[in-house]
Amino acid sequence: MTQRPLISLENVTITFGGLVAVANVSMFVEPGELVGLIGPNGAGKTTVFNLITGVYRPTSGAIKFADKNDPNHMIDLVGKKPYTVTARGIARTFQNIRLFNEMTVLDNVRLALSHSFRYGLLASLTHLGKFHAEEERSIEEARRLLDVFDLRDKQDELARNLPYGEQRRLEIARAMATDPRLLLLDEPAAGMNPIETEALAETIARIRKEFGITILLIEHDMSLVMKICERIYVLDHGQLIAHGTPDQIQHNERVIEAYLGDDDDI
Amino acid sequence: MSRLSLKNSSNAASPMRVVTTKNLIILGVIAATFALVWLLRQLGIVTSVHESTLALICINIILAVSLNLITGFTGQFSLGHAGFMSIGAYTTALILLRFPTVWGFLAGLVIGGILAMIAGIIIGFPTLRLKGDYLAIATLGFAEIIRVVFQNMEITGGPSGLASIPRMASWPWMIGLTILTILVINNFINSYRGRACIAIREDEVAAEAMGINSTKYKIIAFALGAFFAGIAGGLYASYFYFIAPGKFNFLTSINVLVIVVLGGLGSLSGSVIAAVILTVLTTMLRGFTGVNNIIYAILLIAMMLFRPKGLMGTIEVTDLLEKLRLFKRKEQVE
Numbered sequence: 144m145t146q147r148p149l150i151s152l153e154n155v156t157i158t159f160g161g162l163v164a165v166a167n168v169s170m171f172v173e174p175g176e177l178v179g180l181i182g183p184n185g186a187g188k189t190t191v192f193n194l195i196t197g198v199y200r201p202t203s204g205a206i207k208f209a210d211k212n213d214p215n216h217m218i219d220l221v222g223k224k225p226y227t228v229t230a231r232g233i234a235r236t237f238q239n240i241r242l243f244n245e246m247t248v249l250d251n252v253r254l255a256l257s258h259s260f261r262y263g264l265l266a267s268l269t270h271l272g273k274f275h276a277e278e279e280r281s282i283e284e285a286r287r288l289l290d291v292f293d294l295r296d297k298q299d300e301l302a303r304n305l306p307y308g309e310q311r312r313l314e315i316a317r318a319m320a321t322d323p324r325l326l327l328l329d330e331p332a333a334g335m336n337p338i339e340t341e342a343l344a345e346t347i348a349r350i351r352k353e354f355g356i357t358i359l360l361i362e363h364d365m366s367l368v369m370k371i372c373e374r375i376y377v378l379d380h381g382q383l384i385a386h387g388t389p390d391q392i393q394h395n396e397r398v399i400e401a402y403l404g405d406d407d408d409i
Numbered sequence: 410m411s412r413l414s415l416k417n418s419s420n421a422a423s424p425m426r427v428v429t430t431k432n433l434i435i436l437g438v439i440a441a442t443f444a445l446v447w448l449l450r451q452l453g454i455v456t457s458v459h460e461s462t463l464a465l466i467c468i469n470i471i472l473a474v475s476l477n478l479i480t481g482f483t484g485q486f487s488l489g490h491a492g493f494m495s496i497g498a499y500t501t502a503l504i505l506l507r508f509p510t511v512w513g514f515l516a517g518l519v520i521g522g523i524l525a526m527i528a529g530i531i532i533g534f535p536t537l538r539l540k541g542d543y544l545a546i547a548t549l550g551f552a553e554i555i556r557v558v559f560q561n562m563e564i565t566g567g568p569s570g571l572a573s574i575p576r577m578a579s580w581p582w583m584i585g586l587t588i589l590t591i592l593v594i595n596n597f598i599n600s601y602r603g604r605a606c607i608a609i610r611e612d613e614v615a616a617e618a619m620g621i622n623s624t625k626y627k628i629i630a631f632a633l634g635a636f637f638a639g640i641a642g643g644l645y646a647s648y649f650y651f652i653a654p655g656k657f658n659f660l661t662s663i664n665v666l667v668i669v670v671l672g673g674l675g676s677l678s679g680s681v682i683a684a685v686i687l688t689v690l691t692t693m694l695r696g697f698t699g700v701n702n703i704i705y706a707i708l709l710i711a712m713m714l715f716r717p718k719g720l721m722g723t724i725e726v727t728d729l730l731e732k733l734r735l736f737k738r739k740e741q742v743e
Contacts, residue, residue, distance in 0.1 A: 196618060229620035237618075243611035245675075245723055246604070253601070254608045255619040260601040264629070267600035268593050274600065281601070321620050 147214060148207075149174045149325055149357050150233075155194060155204030164190045166381040167204070172325065174214070177351065177358045179372035179389075181365075183401055187381040188361045189238055192327050196235055197225040208233065211324070230258060234323035236314040238330050238361075244303035248294055248313055251302050252285040255320035259284070285320065291353065292316040292346065308339045312346065319350065325357045326350075332364045340364060344371055369393065377401065431727050439588055446580065458692075460580065464648045466688045467583040468641045471590045473668040473680040475637035478594050480666070481674035482603065483630040484610030486545040488662045489532065490638050492552030495657035496528055497521035497639025498646040499559060502571045505647060514577035518586075518643040525639025526632045528555070533628040549659055560654040570653025571646075578647040586644060590637050595677055597633060606630050607675075667705060671712055673719030678726040683719075 148171035157165045165187045172178045180188050193199045195206060200222055207217035211232055220228055234255075243251050260281065266272040289295045292312045297305060305313060311331055318326060331347075332340045344367055350356060362368045368375065369389040377385040377392060379401040385392055392398055446463070449455045455463075472490060479487045501517030508516070536547040559565045566572075597603045605626045608616040613623050646652045668687055672679030687705075694701045712719065 198614070224622075225614075225617040226620050226622045229618060235618055237615065241612045241615035241618075243608045243615065245611055246607060250604060254604050254616070254621070257601050257605055258620050262600075264602070267597050267602045270596045270600070278601075317619065 146173045147209065148172060149176075150195070150206070150208045150359075151217070152191075152195070153205040153207070155191075155201045155206060157190065157194060157199055157202050164381050165194065165201075165378075168378070168381075168383050170376050170383065170386070172357055172359055174209075174324075174357055175351075175355065177347070177360065177371060177373050179368045179375040180359060180361045180378060181363070181368055181375060181392075182378035182384075185380075186378040186401075188378055189329055190381075191378070192235060192329055192359075192361065195220065195228070195327065196233060197223045197228040208325070229321050229323075232322070232324035233327065234318035234321045234325075235327040236311075236318050236329055236331060238333065240310050240314055242302040242310055242313060242317070244301065246302060247298065248289065248300050248302055248305065249282065249285050249298040251313060251317050252288055252320045253281050255317045256281050256284060258321065288316050288320055291319075291350065308335055308342075311335070311343070315346070315350070319354065319356075323356065325359065328358060328360045328362075330361055330363060332362055332367050335364075340367055343367070347371060431731070434730065435727070443584065446584070450580075461648075462688060462692045463580070464578070464583050464644070465692070466685055467587040468645050468648075469665070469668060469684040469688050470587050470681050471637055471641040471644070472665045473672065473684045474590055474594055474677055475634040475641070476665050477669045477672070477674070477677060477680045478597070478606075479630050479634040481669055481676070481680075482598055482610060483606040483627060485537065485627055485630065486541055487548045487631070487634075488545045488659060488666065489548030489552040490634075490665045491657040491659065491661035492548075492555040493525040493529060493635040493638035494642035494645070494661065495552075495555055495559060495652075495654070496525040497642030498652050498657070499565050499571070499642075500524055500639070501643030502574045502646040502652055503564065505575050505577065506571065506573075509575040509577075511577055514575075514582075514643075514647055517647070518640055521643045522636040522639040525642070526636040529631045529635030530628055533631040537624055537627045537631070549662065552657070552659060552662055556654045556657050559657075566653075568654060570651065570656075572651045574646050574650050574652070576647055576650060578644045583644060583648070586640060590640065591677060591681070594633070594637070598677075602626060602629060610675075664705075667709060671708065671719055673721035673723060675723035676719065676721035676725055679719055679721030679724075682721070 151171040153169050155165060155168045156163065168191065180191065182188055190199065194201050197220065206220040208220050208231060210216040210218050218231065220231075223231075243254060246254065260277055262273040262277050266274045286295060286298065289298055292315065294309060294313055294316060297309065302310065302313060315328065315331065332343055335343060347358065348371070351358065360368070360372065372389055375387065375389055375392045376383060377395070377398050384397045384401060385395045387395070446455065472494065476487065476490050479485050497518070498521070500521030501514070504517035504520065505513050507513070532548065532551045536544055536551070539547055560568050598607070605616065605621045606629075608619070608621060609623045609626055617623055668683045669680055671687065672681070672683030690704060691701055694704060
């Protein structure tokens with residue numbers, strides 16, 4: 144028997160004007176899995192993330208996510224706003240890094256801890272009551288996360304001053320601070336050299352072990368995808384063209400065709 | 410801003426962070442200002458002209474700091490500040506004309522602030538979906554509507570406004586409320602709600618993806634900014650005896666915006682410094698009608714050319730002090 148999925152997409156379609164960006168896509172991710180989502184440029188991978196996180200509303204289809212308290216109960220994510228999707232346990236990173244540039248590394252993470260603060264508006268205005276205790280707690284919590292991502296000694300730097308690779312790591316750290324059960328990583332290795340990619344693979348392995356988190360990963364770096372993913376979905380022109388283990392995907396005719404073009408194109 | 414509080418905490422993670430060198434310095438500066446003005450008044454150096462300039466400085470500081478929360482920290486381009494100010498001004502004036510006591514004044518300020526806040530929330534819901542220039546136009550239109558309403562109501566004296574408002578806004582009131590405004594808004598910015606506002610300015614999509622309900626925080630910023638604009642209006646009404654709808658036209662909103670931009674979007678001390686400079690400048694140029702606006706324009710153009718981030722950028726004076734101290738520390742180590 145297979146487990147109940149953590150998230151499932153059922154026949155999800157979205158059209159922008161006449162363009163069908165994602166067509167009839169069904170997929171699922173089980174708790175604890177690391178699943179890859181690959182495909183050529185413009186295949187609609189990031190659109191799938193935007194559909195899951197509520198940035199776009201699907202034209203048709205359903206997106207279901209396991210309830211926090213009762214994993215057997217699936218809640219419908221369609222029509223939910225991005226911040227409520229995050230509150231239900233889905234966090235993401237962005238293809239083109241979107242950090243809060245003028246905020247410090249520590250504050251970037253603390254911002255994502257906003258859900259955990261327990262003081263009222265009056266305490267915000269007066270700094271009385273639980274204010275200081277709560278702020279201290281959030282600093283400790285953020286530092287613990289920065290430790291995991293090896294960014295502790297950069298905590299007082301502005302996010303925009305970090306080197307590229309560290310900005311990518313900070314984005315993952317920030318996403319983890321929202322306390323997600325599902326992490327969506329959008330091309331985390333983009334622009335990284337092989338050594339940085341290697342380190343990223345280790346980081347991903349570490350957060351899976353430490354936080355027991357489920358990951359859905361978009362990536363162009365095939366060596367990384369084939370190495371770390373347990374299952375892979377392949378998207379081309381908005382349609383799912385293949386689904387299987389890395390080994391199956393590597394030998395799938397249609398995937399090779401999508402990536403390299405078929406004979407007629409040459 | 411928040412950089413600062415973090416450095417404090419990394420140096421000493423004691424719970425007694427209220428008594429820090431930074432807070433003591435701020436307290437010292439406030440006390441010194443009080444003492445200085447008191448002394449100058451006792452010596453008779455401060456005349457009533459000076460005093461009205463001081464009052465204007467305080468009012469402009471409150472306006473600029475509260476607009477900075479909306480435009481500088483939360484990134485919402487608003488041109489409605491004169492509207493919020495006028496609600497506070499008329500409320501205070503109407504209450505004071507019936508109850509010409511300190512209690513009437515206090516009630517006027519509080520009720521005026523709250524009414525302005527309610528107006529901020531009411532216009533916030535429909536307009537905060539708009540972005541950038543569109544929001545500016547919507548808020549501008551809103552402020553004009555309020556002005557026209559006051560202009561056509563009998564109770565507010567129509568176009569000629571209200572006169573002989575009892576003067577209760579004495580000097581301690583002015584500076585006390587100015588300091589209160591700065592402290593409260595500074596506190597807010599350095600709380601998780603304030604960080605949420607800054608994150609919305611930095612990248613709204615990312616903020617939402619981190620679980621921030623951006624509409625909610627924009628409305629909080631709008632409400633808080635409008636509240637203090639209402640307070641500033643109340644102070645204005647009670648200090649200058651007389652208010653009329655013409656005082657609260659869009660030029661007033663723009664003047665406040667100029668102060669905020671000049672001081673630095675996202676710097677409270679920048680707003681304070683720019684408010685002082687521009688108010689003094691305006692007062693000095695009072696004799697030359699029109700020159701005022703030319704100077705404003707030249708200042709703005711020069712600023713955009715040579716220092717587009719404003720006088721202080723997003724940095725506070727206290728940050729600078731902190732940095733200086735850090736440098737010293739390094740030297741000692743070497």
